[in-house]
Amino acid sequence: MNTLTTLSDLRAARLSLKGTVGLVPTMGYLHEGHLSLIRQAKAECDHVIVTIFVNPTQFGPSEDLSKYPRDLERDLNLISPLGVDIVWNPTAEVMYPTGYQTWVEVEAMTQPLEGSMRPGHFKGVTTVVAKLFNATQPDKAYFGQKDAQQAAVIRQMVRDLNFPLEVMICPTTREADGLAMSSRNKYLSEAERKAAVVLFRSLSAAKELYESGERDAEKIRGKMKEILASEPLAQTQYVSCADYDTLAELNEIKGKALLSMAVFLGKTRLIDNFILG
Amino acid sequence: MNTLTTLSDLRAARLSLKGTVGLVPTMGYLHEGHLSLIRQAKAECDHVIVTIFVNPTQFGPSEDLSKYPRDLERDLNLISPLGVDIVWNPTAEVMYPTGYQTWVEVEAMTQPLEGSMRPGHFKGVTTVVAKLFNATQPDKAYFGQKDAQQAAVIRQMVRDLNFPLEVMICPTTREADGLAMSSRNKYLSEAERKAAVVLFRSLSAAKELYESGERDAEKIRGKMKEILASEPLAQTQYVSCADYDTLAELNEIKGKALLSMAVFLGKTRLIDNFILG
Numbered sequence: 151m152n153t154l155t156t157l158s159d160l161r162a163a164r165l166s167l168k169g170t171v172g173l174v175p176t177m178g179y180l181h182e183g184h185l186s187l188i189r190q191a192k193a194e195c196d197h198v199i200v201t202i203f204v205n206p207t208q209f210g211p212s213e214d215l216s217k218y219p220r221d222l223e224r225d226l227n228l229i230s231p232l233g234v235d236i237v238w239n240p241t242a243e244v245m246y247p248t249g250y251q252t253w254v255e256v257e258a259m260t261q262p263l264e265g266s267m268r269p270g271h272f273k274g275v276t277t278v279v280a281k282l283f284n285a286t287q288p289d290k291a292y293f294g295q296k297d298a299q300q301a302a303v304i305r306q307m308v309r310d311l312n313f314p315l316e317v318m319i320c321p322t323t324r325e326a327d328g329l330a331m332s333s334r335n336k337y338l339s340e341a342e343r344k345a346a347v348v349l350f351r352s353l354s355a356a357k358e359l360y361e362s363g364e365r366d367a368e369k370i371r372g373k374m375k376e377i378l379a380s381e382p383l384a385q386t387q388y389v390s391c392a393d394y395d396t397l398a399e400l401n402e403i404k405g406k407a408l409l410s411m412a413v414f415l416g417k418t419r420l421i422d423n424f425i426l427g
Numbered sequence: 428m429n430t431l432t433t434l435s436d437l438r439a440a441r442l443s444l445k446g447t448v449g450l451v452p453t454m455g456y457l458h459e460g461h462l463s464l465i466r467q468a469k470a471e472c473d474h475v476i477v478t479i480f481v482n483p484t485q486f487g488p489s490e491d492l493s494k495y496p497r498d499l500e501r502d503l504n505l506i507s508p509l510g511v512d513i514v515w516n517p518t519a520e521v522m523y524p525t526g527y528q529t530w531v532e533v534e535a536m537t538q539p540l541e542g543s544m545r546p547g548h549f550k551g552v553t554t555v556v557a558k559l560f561n562a563t564q565p566d567k568a569y570f571g572q573k574d575a576q577q578a579a580v581i582r583q584m585v586r587d588l589n590f591p592l593e594v595m596i597c598p599t600t601r602e603a604d605g606l607a608m609s610s611r612n613k614y615l616s617e618a619e620r621k622a623a624v625v626l627f628r629s630l631s632a633a634k635e636l637y638e639s640g641e642r643d644a645e646k647i648r649g650k651m652k653e654i655l656a657s658e659p660l661a662q663t664q665y666v667s668c669a670d671y672d673t674l675a676e677l678n679e680i681k682g683k684a685l686l687s688m689a690v691f692l693g694k695t696r697l698i699d700n701f702i703l704g
Contacts, residue, residue, distance in 0.1 A: 157589060161591065249673075250587055251533055251534040251535050251536060251583065251587065252531065252532065252533045252534070252553075252583065252584050252587035252588055253531070253532050253534070254529065254530070254531050254557075254588070255529065255530050255532070256528055256529045257528040257529070257530070258528050259528060276529075277588075280531075280588055281587075281588055281589045284588055284589040284590050284591060285589040285591075287591060306526075306528065306529065307529050310527055310528065310529035310558075311529055311531070311554075311557055311558055311561055312434060312558045312561040312562040313561050314438065314561060314562075314564060396526075
């Protein structure tokens with residue numbers, strides 16, 4: 151396993167890889183969800199590149215960039231048994247040198263949901279992902295369904311900009327009680343951690359309603375809100391039942407739909423989602 | 428020579444090319460300047476791809492998109508003897524299908540000069556060039572020095588977004604009297620065509636002044652303006668003496684500088700430039 155920081159070292163190492171390459175872009179502080187992406191990449195590609203970079207441009211000024219958890223040694227120990235060829239861990243100066251001034255933006259699809267709560271977030275995401283794609287030239291790139299809008303936005307960017315690669319969206323990995331794994335779960339107090347299962351419970355209840363035949367999106371959203379409201383430690387930021395492809399909010403569920411939500415447990419903001427249909 | 432229109436046909440043809448690939452992106456209606464880029468690509472790369480696409484997103488609403496000259500048969504006849512492997516001539520629907528929503532923007536460097544006169548122009552240029560790079564995956568991409576700011580902007584984009592390719596900027600090809608070749612020269616009346624040499628004359632006079640030791644940028648700009656003003660058919664839009672790398676307007680010429688201008692001859696807008704130092 152080759153751990154590199156500069157772009158020129160990465161380029162040289164990439165050139166030496168023959169056959170197909172899978173990319174798993176991460177912000178580090180890896181959990182089982184990341185490891186499942188790496189295992190899937192390893193199963194489907196001849197070589198695997200993992201990137202670890204806490205991307206400053208996708209954090210808003212009032213967000214948790216400075217306290218976002220980092221532990222490179224721990225990450226490398228977790229990756230080490232998985233047969234990864236290259237770990238690229240660039241500095242912010244490598245990614246955004248003095249004079250940096252180029253941005254990639256996806257428009258309509260970044261407006262609702264996370265985009266409306268986190269202005270500029272997706273501009274940072276699409277820019278850094280475009281840079282990572284060009285730097286690593288993967289055949290397949292692996293992302294988690296946990297960040298549902300990010301997955302949709304990256305699929306759109308790849309289609310629109312003709313990136314010669316396949317975007318692989320992998321199922322959300324969950325704790326035993328259903329909580330979606332996230333590096334931000336470490337911020338939770340014991341009480342908040344217990345309460346956090348309410349996201350999964352509300353998504354499950356909405357899915358049950360859907361499976362019983364309900365297609366009125368407002369009733370589905372209502373069910374999620376009702377269950378979230380029953381948890382005193384949870385503050386709902388948004389709840390959505392949207393078209394899976396366009397992320398436009400639905401009145402009636404006809405095709406594939408995305409249920410999603412952002413909820414504060416104390417100061418910690420968690421997101422989760424289910425796909426219907 | 429393989430002439431293709433769809434992205435999937437291009438991808439398949441690109442995969443069959445072994446060795447290095449040179450890309451020459453054009454808007455068609457080729458002249459000797461384009462052909463010189465193709466010849467240089469052919470001399471330096473194992474294979475050459477030429478793209479022909481009049482990119483609607485780089486034209487402003489009041490610009491000449493609809494009347495921009497097009498003649499595919501003539502273009503293919505000109506390219507045919509040059510040993511080009513692939514000509515890609517996508518439709519606007521292939522490049523910007525329904526739902527298209529992703530844009531690549533270079534910021535500071537697109538503000539002055541052409542950017543200030545043609546709002547949105549460079550957003551269209553960088554987006555289409557990023558798409559062409561991803562679609563054709565060249566090792567080297569060839570552009571003319573005639574579009575000096577475009578060349579600088581594309582170099583910046585390639586550096587910023589980590590595109591794995593080399594940008595090759597080739598000298599401006601000129602008519603016998605010094606007029607820079609341009610597809611737009613065909614718009615000129617006989618009298619305008621004669622008057623158009625004033626761009627080259629003013630750049631030459633400014634260069635002479637520089638070579639005689641003048642380093643005051645305002646005096647260099649003044650010399651260009653004075654000569655342009657002496658031609659009654661010419662209306663100067665801007666004249667610039669800027670830093671070669673940042674395109675910031677200079678007070679004093681210290682390192683490499685870019686002299687550039689945009690001038691109307693009747694309704695036809697022409698640009699030209701010289702590099703000093």
